Amino acid sequence: MDLKKIGFVGLGLIGGSIAKAVRTYYPDCEIIAFDKNRETLALAVQEGTIHTACSSIDDNFKGCSYIFLCAPVSYNTAYLSQLKEIMSDGCLLSDVGSVKTSIHEEVISLGLEDRFVGGHPMAGSEKSGFANSKAHLIENAYYILTPTSKVPQETVGRYRDFVASLKAIPLVLDYREHDYITGTISHLPHLIAAALVNYVHDTDTKDGLMKALAAGGFKDITRIASSSPVMWQQICLKNRENITEILDGYIESLRRVRASVDAGNEEALYSFFESSRDYRDSMPNSSAGPIKKQFALYCDIIDEAGGIATIATILASNNINIKNIGIVHNREFEEGVLRIEFYDEDSSAKASGLLKKYRYVVYEI
Numbered sequence: 435m436d437l438k439k440i441g442f443v444g445l446g447l448i449g450g451s452i453a454k455a456v457r458t459y460y461p462d463c464e465i466i467a468f469d470k471n472r473e474t475l476a477l478a479v480q481e482g483t484i485h486t487a488c489s490s491i492d493d494n495f496k497g498c499s500y501i502f503l504c505a506p507v508s509y510n511t512a513y514l515s516q517l518k519e520i521m522s523d524g525c526l527l528s529d530v531g532s533v534k535t536s537i538h539e540e541v542i543s544l545g546l547e548d549r550f551v552g553g554h555p556m557a558g559s560e561k562s563g564f565a566n567s568k569a570h571l572i573e574n575a576y577y578i579l580t581p582t583s584k585v586p587q588e589t590v591g592r593y594r595d596f597v598a599s600l601k602a603i604p605l606v607l608d609y610r611e612h613d614y615i616t617g618t619i620s621h622l623p624h625l626i627a628a629a630l631v632n633y634v635h636d637t638d639t640k641d642g643l644m645k646a647l648a649a650g651g652f653k654d655i656t657r658i659a660s661s662s663p664v665m666w667q668q669i670c671l672k673n674r675e676n677i678t679e680i681l682d683g684y685i686e687s688l689r690r691v692r693a694s695v696d697a698g699n700e701e702a703l704y705s706f707f708e709s710s711r712d713y714r715d716s717m718p719n720s721s722a723g724p725i726k727k728q729f730a731l732y733c734d735i736i737d738e739a740g741g742i743a744t745i746a747t748i749l750a751s752n753n754i755n756i757k758n759i760g761i762v763h764n765r766e767f768e769e770g771v772l773r774i775e776f777y778d779e780d781s782s783a784k785a786s787g788l789l790k791k792y793r794y795v796v797y798e799i
Protein backbone atom coordinates (compact mmCIF):
# COMPACT_ATOMS: atom_id res chain seq x y z
CA MET A 435 0.00 0.00 0.00
CA ASP A 436 1.48 3.33 -1.05
CA LEU A 437 0.92 5.70 1.85
CA LYS A 438 2.82 8.98 1.80
CA LYS A 439 1.31 10.94 4.66
CA ILE A 440 -1.20 10.31 7.46
CA GLY A 441 -2.57 12.94 9.84
CA PHE A 442 -3.92 12.63 13.38
CA VAL A 443 -6.10 15.04 15.31
CA GLY A 444 -5.80 13.89 18.92
CA LEU A 445 -2.85 11.69 19.80
CA GLY A 446 -3.86 9.98 23.03
CA LEU A 447 -4.34 6.30 23.80
CA ILE A 448 -6.06 5.42 20.53
CA GLY A 449 -4.56 8.03 18.17
CA GLY A 450 -1.10 7.29 19.58
CA SER A 451 -1.59 3.53 19.24
CA ILE A 452 -2.71 3.79 15.61
CA ALA A 453 0.16 6.19 14.84
CA LYS A 454 2.62 3.72 16.41
CA ALA A 455 1.10 0.86 14.39
CA VAL A 456 1.46 2.93 11.19
CA ARG A 457 5.06 3.70 12.15
CA THR A 458 5.70 -0.04 12.61
CA TYR A 459 4.03 -1.34 9.44
CA TYR A 460 4.63 1.67 7.13
CA PRO A 461 8.06 2.96 8.18
CA ASP A 462 8.29 5.25 5.14
CA CYS A 463 4.95 6.96 5.74
CA GLU A 464 5.14 10.53 7.05
CA ILE A 465 3.01 11.05 10.18
CA ILE A 466 1.78 14.45 11.33
CA ALA A 467 -0.39 15.27 14.32
CA PHE A 468 -2.25 18.02 16.09
CA ASP A 469 -3.15 17.62 19.75
CA LYS A 470 -4.26 20.33 22.14
CA ASN A 471 -1.64 19.04 24.54
CA ARG A 472 1.79 20.30 23.46
CA GLU A 473 3.68 17.94 25.77
CA THR A 474 2.02 15.00 24.04
CA LEU A 475 3.20 16.22 20.65
CA ALA A 476 6.71 16.87 21.96
CA LEU A 477 6.89 13.34 23.37
CA ALA A 478 5.60 11.83 20.11
CA VAL A 479 8.27 13.68 18.10
CA GLN A 480 10.97 12.78 20.61
CA GLU A 481 10.01 9.09 20.53
CA GLY A 482 10.03 9.17 16.73
CA THR A 483 6.34 8.30 16.35
CA ILE A 484 5.45 11.45 14.40
CA HIS A 485 7.48 13.66 12.08
CA THR A 486 5.59 16.93 12.45
CA ALA A 487 3.81 18.44 15.46
CA CYS A 488 1.14 20.88 14.29
CA SER A 489 -0.08 23.72 16.48
CA SER A 490 -3.51 23.67 14.81
CA ILE A 491 -5.29 21.96 11.93
CA ASP A 492 -3.12 23.76 9.38
CA ASP A 493 -1.73 23.35 5.87
CA ASN A 494 0.47 20.46 7.04
CA PHE A 495 -2.68 18.33 6.73
CA LYS A 496 -2.76 18.93 2.97
CA GLY A 497 -1.61 15.90 1.02
CA CYS A 498 -2.63 13.33 3.66
CA SER A 499 -3.99 10.02 2.33
CA TYR A 500 -5.88 9.48 5.58
CA ILE A 501 -6.78 11.81 8.43
CA PHE A 502 -7.80 10.21 11.73
CA LEU A 503 -9.94 12.08 14.24
CA CYS A 504 -8.92 10.68 17.63
CA ALA A 505 -10.08 13.26 20.19
CA PRO A 506 -13.17 12.81 22.44
CA VAL A 507 -16.28 12.40 20.25
CA SER A 508 -17.76 15.94 20.45
CA TYR A 509 -14.43 17.53 19.49
CA ASN A 510 -14.04 15.13 16.52
CA THR A 511 -17.41 16.27 15.17
CA ALA A 512 -16.58 19.93 15.78
CA TYR A 513 -13.34 19.69 13.74
CA LEU A 514 -15.03 18.42 10.56
CA SER A 515 -15.78 21.87 9.10
CA GLN A 516 -12.15 22.97 9.57
CA LEU A 517 -10.86 19.78 7.95
CA LYS A 518 -13.21 20.18 5.02
CA GLU A 519 -11.37 23.38 4.07
CA ILE A 520 -7.93 21.80 4.24
CA MET A 521 -8.09 18.17 3.13
CA SER A 522 -6.83 17.40 -0.38
CA ASP A 523 -8.79 15.58 -3.05
CA GLY A 524 -8.30 11.88 -2.53
CA CYS A 525 -7.93 12.20 1.24
CA LEU A 526 -10.18 9.89 3.24
CA LEU A 527 -11.38 11.10 6.61
CA SER A 528 -11.99 8.67 9.46
CA ASP A 529 -12.47 8.77 13.20
CA VAL A 530 -12.09 6.34 16.08
CA GLY A 531 -14.95 7.61 18.24
CA SER A 532 -17.13 5.34 20.35
CA VAL A 533 -20.32 6.92 18.95
CA LYS A 534 -21.06 7.10 15.23
CA THR A 535 -24.50 8.63 14.50
CA SER A 536 -23.58 12.16 15.62
CA ILE A 537 -20.46 12.34 13.45
CA HIS A 538 -22.30 10.80 10.47
CA GLU A 539 -25.03 13.45 10.80
CA GLU A 540 -22.45 16.24 10.77
CA VAL A 541 -20.66 14.61 7.80
CA ILE A 542 -23.96 14.61 5.89
CA SER A 543 -24.74 18.23 6.76
CA LEU A 544 -21.26 19.34 5.60
CA GLY A 545 -21.49 17.38 2.33
CA LEU A 546 -18.49 15.21 3.23
CA GLU A 547 -20.26 11.90 2.67
CA ASP A 548 -18.08 10.73 -0.21
CA ARG A 549 -14.94 11.19 1.91
CA PHE A 550 -15.80 9.68 5.29
CA VAL A 551 -15.61 6.16 6.67
CA GLY A 552 -16.36 6.05 10.38
CA GLY A 553 -14.14 3.79 12.46
CA HIS A 554 -14.14 2.34 15.96
CA PRO A 555 -11.42 0.01 17.23
CA MET A 556 -13.03 -2.27 19.81
CA ALA A 557 -9.89 -2.19 21.87
CA GLY A 558 -8.56 0.09 24.51
CA SER A 559 -8.41 0.35 28.24
CA GLU A 560 -9.24 2.47 31.23
CA LYS A 561 -5.91 4.26 30.77
CA SER A 562 -5.63 7.31 28.59
CA GLY A 563 -2.99 9.46 26.96
CA PHE A 564 -0.17 9.00 24.47
CA ALA A 565 2.12 7.65 27.22
CA ASN A 566 -0.10 4.55 27.46
CA SER A 567 -0.42 4.01 23.70
CA LYS A 568 1.04 0.89 22.10
CA ALA A 569 1.50 -0.23 18.49
CA HIS A 570 -0.17 -3.56 19.25
CA LEU A 571 -3.21 -2.17 21.11
CA ILE A 572 -5.53 -2.77 18.16
CA GLU A 573 -3.89 -6.04 17.16
CA ASN A 574 -6.42 -8.86 16.82
CA ALA A 575 -9.27 -6.60 17.94
CA TYR A 576 -12.44 -5.95 15.94
CA TYR A 577 -12.28 -2.59 14.20
CA ILE A 578 -15.78 -1.48 13.21
CA LEU A 579 -16.09 0.53 9.99
CA THR A 580 -19.18 2.60 9.19
CA PRO A 581 -18.77 3.85 5.61
CA THR A 582 -21.39 6.27 4.29
CA SER A 583 -23.39 5.05 1.30
CA LYS A 584 -21.56 7.56 -0.92
CA VAL A 585 -18.02 6.31 -0.44
CA PRO A 586 -17.06 4.19 -3.46
CA GLN A 587 -16.83 0.46 -2.67
CA GLU A 588 -13.26 0.43 -3.89
CA THR A 589 -12.29 3.15 -1.37
CA VAL A 590 -14.02 1.23 1.43
CA GLY A 591 -12.17 -1.91 0.37
CA ARG A 592 -8.84 -0.10 0.39
CA TYR A 593 -9.51 1.35 3.86
CA ARG A 594 -10.57 -2.06 5.10
CA ASP A 595 -7.29 -3.53 3.82
CA PHE A 596 -5.39 -0.73 5.51
CA VAL A 597 -7.06 -1.48 8.87
CA ALA A 598 -6.31 -5.20 8.40
CA SER A 599 -2.68 -4.36 7.58
CA LEU A 600 -2.43 -2.79 11.06
CA LYS A 601 -3.41 -6.27 12.35
CA ALA A 602 -6.94 -5.34 13.45
CA ILE A 603 -10.06 -7.20 12.27
CA PRO A 604 -12.28 -4.89 10.16
CA LEU A 605 -16.05 -5.31 10.41
CA VAL A 606 -18.48 -3.13 8.43
CA LEU A 607 -21.66 -2.02 10.24
CA ASP A 608 -24.39 0.55 9.75
CA TYR A 609 -23.64 3.53 12.01
CA ARG A 610 -27.06 3.42 13.73
CA GLU A 611 -26.69 -0.29 14.48
CA HIS A 612 -23.19 0.42 15.79
CA ASP A 613 -24.55 2.90 18.35
CA TYR A 614 -27.22 0.51 19.60
CA ILE A 615 -24.79 -2.40 19.95
CA THR A 616 -21.99 -0.43 21.62
CA GLY A 617 -24.61 1.29 23.79
CA THR A 618 -25.34 -2.12 25.30
CA ILE A 619 -21.96 -3.84 25.38
CA SER A 620 -19.72 -0.85 26.09
CA HIS A 621 -21.53 2.31 27.19
CA LEU A 622 -23.89 0.55 29.64
CA PRO A 623 -21.04 -1.40 31.35
CA HIS A 624 -19.10 1.85 31.85
CA LEU A 625 -22.16 3.46 33.45
CA ILE A 626 -22.75 0.41 35.66
CA ALA A 627 -19.10 0.32 36.76
CA ALA A 628 -19.07 4.04 37.60
CA ALA A 629 -22.42 3.85 39.40
CA LEU A 630 -21.26 0.86 41.45
CA VAL A 631 -18.02 2.57 42.50
CA ASN A 632 -19.91 5.75 43.39
CA TYR A 633 -22.45 3.66 45.34
CA VAL A 634 -19.68 2.11 47.46
CA HIS A 635 -18.17 5.56 48.00
CA ASP A 636 -21.52 6.96 49.13
CA THR A 637 -22.54 4.07 51.41
CA ASP A 638 -19.19 3.00 52.88
CA THR A 639 -18.76 2.73 56.64
CA LYS A 640 -17.06 5.60 58.47
CA ASP A 641 -13.81 3.66 58.63
CA GLY A 642 -13.93 2.80 54.91
CA LEU A 643 -14.33 -0.96 55.38
CA MET A 644 -16.05 -1.47 52.03
CA LYS A 645 -13.17 0.14 50.19
CA ALA A 646 -10.63 -1.87 52.18
CA LEU A 647 -12.39 -5.20 51.68
CA ALA A 648 -13.42 -4.81 48.03
CA ALA A 649 -11.99 -7.93 46.46
CA GLY A 650 -11.38 -9.49 43.07
CA GLY A 651 -14.98 -9.60 41.82
CA PHE A 652 -15.61 -5.95 42.60
CA LYS A 653 -12.32 -4.94 41.02
CA ASP A 654 -12.93 -7.10 37.91
CA ILE A 655 -16.20 -5.44 37.10
CA THR A 656 -15.17 -1.90 38.02
CA ARG A 657 -11.77 -1.59 36.28
CA ILE A 658 -13.35 0.59 33.61
CA ALA A 659 -14.65 3.03 36.24
CA SER A 660 -11.10 4.47 36.11
CA SER A 661 -11.63 5.65 32.50
CA SER A 662 -11.40 9.24 31.25
CA PRO A 663 -14.36 11.32 32.57
CA VAL A 664 -14.38 13.71 29.60
CA MET A 665 -14.43 10.85 27.10
CA TRP A 666 -17.37 9.15 28.81
CA GLN A 667 -19.23 12.40 29.43
CA GLN A 668 -19.12 13.07 25.68
CA ILE A 669 -20.09 9.48 24.76
CA CYS A 670 -23.19 9.72 27.00
CA LEU A 671 -24.13 13.10 25.53
CA LYS A 672 -23.76 11.88 21.94
CA ASN A 673 -25.47 8.49 22.33
CA ARG A 674 -28.15 9.84 24.64
CA GLU A 675 -31.26 8.27 23.10
CA ASN A 676 -29.84 4.75 22.84
CA ILE A 677 -28.31 4.84 26.30
CA THR A 678 -31.53 6.08 27.90
CA GLU A 679 -33.52 3.26 26.28
CA ILE A 680 -30.89 0.64 27.15
CA LEU A 681 -30.69 1.86 30.76
CA ASP A 682 -34.49 1.54 31.03
CA GLY A 683 -34.28 -2.08 29.87
CA TYR A 684 -31.42 -2.82 32.25
CA ILE A 685 -33.11 -1.17 35.25
CA GLU A 686 -36.19 -3.30 34.47
CA SER A 687 -34.00 -6.44 34.54
CA LEU A 688 -32.63 -5.33 37.95
CA ARG A 689 -36.23 -4.84 39.14
CA ARG A 690 -37.02 -8.43 38.12
CA VAL A 691 -34.09 -9.86 40.06
CA ARG A 692 -34.94 -7.59 42.99
CA ALA A 693 -38.42 -9.14 43.04
CA SER A 694 -36.91 -12.65 43.03
CA VAL A 695 -34.62 -11.77 45.94
CA ASP A 696 -37.44 -10.09 47.86
CA ALA A 697 -39.77 -13.07 47.34
CA GLY A 698 -37.03 -15.59 48.19
CA ASN A 699 -37.78 -17.26 44.83
CA GLU A 700 -35.21 -20.08 44.82
CA GLU A 701 -35.99 -21.27 41.31
CA ALA A 702 -35.89 -17.82 39.72
CA LEU A 703 -32.61 -16.97 41.46
CA TYR A 704 -30.99 -20.25 40.41
CA SER A 705 -32.03 -19.81 36.82
CA PHE A 706 -30.86 -16.14 36.86
CA PHE A 707 -27.31 -17.17 37.77
CA GLU A 708 -27.37 -20.34 35.69
CA SER A 709 -28.32 -18.54 32.47
CA SER A 710 -25.74 -15.78 33.02
CA ARG A 711 -23.02 -18.34 33.69
CA ASP A 712 -23.90 -20.38 30.60
CA TYR A 713 -24.05 -17.37 28.30
CA ARG A 714 -20.85 -15.82 29.72
CA ASP A 715 -19.04 -19.15 29.35
CA SER A 716 -20.18 -19.41 25.73
CA MET A 717 -18.48 -16.11 24.81
CA PRO A 718 -15.36 -16.58 22.69
CA ASN A 719 -12.27 -16.61 24.82
CA SER A 720 -10.08 -15.00 22.18
CA SER A 721 -8.36 -11.66 22.47
CA ALA A 722 -10.65 -10.11 19.84
CA GLY A 723 -13.15 -7.68 21.31
CA PRO A 724 -12.99 -4.77 23.68
CA ILE A 725 -11.99 -6.77 26.70
CA LYS A 726 -8.72 -8.37 25.79
CA LYS A 727 -7.74 -11.54 27.58
CA GLN A 728 -4.73 -10.99 29.78
CA PHE A 729 -1.96 -13.53 30.03
CA ALA A 730 -0.41 -12.92 33.39
CA LEU A 731 1.15 -14.82 36.24
CA TYR A 732 2.18 -13.88 39.73
CA CYS A 733 5.42 -14.84 41.34
CA ASP A 734 6.84 -14.51 44.86
CA ILE A 735 9.99 -12.47 44.73
CA ILE A 736 12.80 -12.16 47.21
CA ASP A 737 12.96 -8.59 48.45
CA GLU A 738 16.47 -7.77 47.34
CA ALA A 739 18.08 -5.53 44.75
CA GLY A 740 18.09 -7.12 41.30
CA GLY A 741 15.20 -9.51 42.02
CA ILE A 742 13.12 -8.28 39.08
CA ALA A 743 16.18 -8.05 36.82
CA THR A 744 17.01 -11.72 37.51
CA ILE A 745 13.53 -12.83 36.45
CA ALA A 746 13.55 -10.54 33.40
CA THR A 747 16.92 -12.00 32.36
CA ILE A 748 15.71 -15.60 32.75
CA LEU A 749 12.71 -14.85 30.52
CA ALA A 750 14.62 -12.77 27.95
CA SER A 751 17.35 -15.38 27.56
CA ASN A 752 14.59 -17.87 26.70
CA ASN A 753 13.07 -15.49 24.12
CA ILE A 754 9.96 -14.79 26.18
CA ASN A 755 8.76 -11.20 25.75
CA ILE A 756 7.30 -9.40 28.74
CA LYS A 757 4.35 -7.08 28.09
CA ASN A 758 4.24 -5.61 31.59
CA ILE A 759 5.98 -6.26 34.89
CA GLY A 760 5.50 -4.80 38.34
CA ILE A 761 5.13 -5.46 42.06
CA VAL A 762 1.56 -5.77 43.29
CA HIS A 763 0.62 -5.00 46.87
CA ASN A 764 -2.90 -5.99 47.83
CA ARG A 765 -4.79 -8.09 50.29
CA GLU A 766 -4.60 -11.30 48.34
CA PHE A 767 -0.80 -11.04 48.39
CA GLU A 768 0.10 -9.54 51.78
CA GLU A 769 3.83 -9.46 51.13
CA GLY A 770 3.59 -8.21 47.58
CA VAL A 771 4.22 -10.31 44.51
CA LEU A 772 5.58 -9.72 41.07
CA ARG A 773 2.94 -9.62 38.32
CA ILE A 774 4.27 -10.48 34.88
CA GLU A 775 2.07 -10.04 31.83
CA PHE A 776 2.76 -11.68 28.47
CA TYR A 777 1.51 -11.20 24.94
CA ASP A 778 0.01 -14.67 24.56
CA GLU A 779 -0.98 -17.82 26.39
CA ASP A 780 1.97 -19.80 25.11
CA SER A 781 4.53 -17.32 26.51
CA SER A 782 2.74 -17.28 29.85
CA ALA A 783 2.74 -21.09 30.07
CA LYS A 784 6.44 -21.32 29.07
CA ALA A 785 7.40 -18.62 31.60
CA SER A 786 5.52 -20.42 34.34
CA GLY A 787 7.34 -23.70 33.67
CA LEU A 788 10.69 -21.97 33.47
CA LEU A 789 10.30 -19.96 36.68
CA LYS A 790 9.14 -23.07 38.56
CA LYS A 791 12.28 -24.83 37.31
CA TYR A 792 14.29 -22.00 38.90
CA ARG A 793 12.33 -22.69 42.11
CA TYR A 794 10.20 -19.55 42.08
CA VAL A 795 6.70 -19.87 43.58
CA VAL A 796 4.35 -19.11 40.70
CA TYR A 797 0.59 -18.43 40.87
CA GLU A 798 -1.47 -18.75 37.72
CA ILE A 799 -4.77 -16.99 38.42
Ligand SMILES: NC(=O)C1=CN([C@@H]2O[C@H](COP(=O)(O)OP(=O)(O)OC[C@H]3O[C@@H](n4cnc5c(N)ncnc54)[C@H](O)[C@@H]3O)[C@@H](O)[C@H]2O)C=CC1
Nearest residue numbers: 444445446447448470471505506507531532558559562563
Ligand atom coordinates in the same frame (compact mmCIF):
# COMPACT_ATOMS: atom_id res chain seq x y z
N1 LIG B 1 -10.12 4.66 25.47
C1 LIG B 1 -10.56 3.66 24.78
O1 LIG B 1 -10.43 2.53 25.24
C2 LIG B 1 -11.20 3.87 23.44
C3 LIG B 1 -11.51 5.15 22.99
N2 LIG B 1 -12.10 5.31 21.77
C4 LIG B 1 -12.40 6.65 21.26
O2 LIG B 1 -11.16 7.23 20.91
C5 LIG B 1 -11.19 8.63 21.08
C6 LIG B 1 -9.99 9.03 21.88
O3 LIG B 1 -9.99 8.33 23.10
P1 LIG B 1 -8.63 8.02 23.87
O4 LIG B 1 -7.50 7.96 22.93
O5 LIG B 1 -8.91 6.90 24.76
O6 LIG B 1 -8.53 9.34 24.76
P2 LIG B 1 -7.21 10.04 25.32
O7 LIG B 1 -7.68 10.93 26.40
O8 LIG B 1 -6.15 9.04 25.60
O9 LIG B 1 -6.74 10.89 24.06
C7 LIG B 1 -7.42 11.98 23.56
C8 LIG B 1 -6.39 12.94 23.00
O10 LIG B 1 -7.08 14.01 22.39
C9 LIG B 1 -6.52 15.22 22.80
N3 LIG B 1 -7.56 16.23 22.77
C10 LIG B 1 -8.59 16.41 23.63
N4 LIG B 1 -9.34 17.42 23.24
C11 LIG B 1 -8.81 17.88 22.11
C12 LIG B 1 -9.14 18.95 21.26
N5 LIG B 1 -10.22 19.72 21.46
N6 LIG B 1 -8.35 19.16 20.18
C13 LIG B 1 -7.26 18.39 19.94
N7 LIG B 1 -6.89 17.38 20.73
C14 LIG B 1 -7.66 17.14 21.80
C15 LIG B 1 -5.99 14.96 24.21
O11 LIG B 1 -4.96 15.89 24.54
C16 LIG B 1 -5.50 13.53 24.07
O12 LIG B 1 -4.15 13.48 23.67
C17 LIG B 1 -12.52 8.96 21.72
O13 LIG B 1 -13.37 9.49 20.74
C18 LIG B 1 -13.04 7.63 22.22
O14 LIG B 1 -14.44 7.59 22.15
C19 LIG B 1 -12.31 4.26 20.92
C20 LIG B 1 -11.98 2.99 21.31
C21 LIG B 1 -11.43 2.70 22.62
Ligand SMILES: O=C(O)C(=O)Cc1ccc(O)cc1
Nearest residue numbers: 532556557558559560724725
Ligand atom coordinates in the same frame (compact mmCIF):
# COMPACT_ATOMS: atom_id res chain seq x y z
O1 LIG C 1 -11.12 -1.14 28.76
C1 LIG C 1 -12.06 -1.75 28.22
O2 LIG C 1 -12.31 -2.91 28.50
C2 LIG C 1 -12.90 -1.06 27.24
O3 LIG C 1 -14.07 -1.32 27.15
C3 LIG C 1 -12.20 -0.06 26.40
C4 LIG C 1 -13.05 0.62 25.40
C5 LIG C 1 -13.54 1.88 25.67
C6 LIG C 1 -14.28 2.55 24.73
C7 LIG C 1 -14.53 1.96 23.52
O4 LIG C 1 -15.26 2.63 22.60
C8 LIG C 1 -14.06 0.70 23.22
C9 LIG C 1 -13.29 0.04 24.17
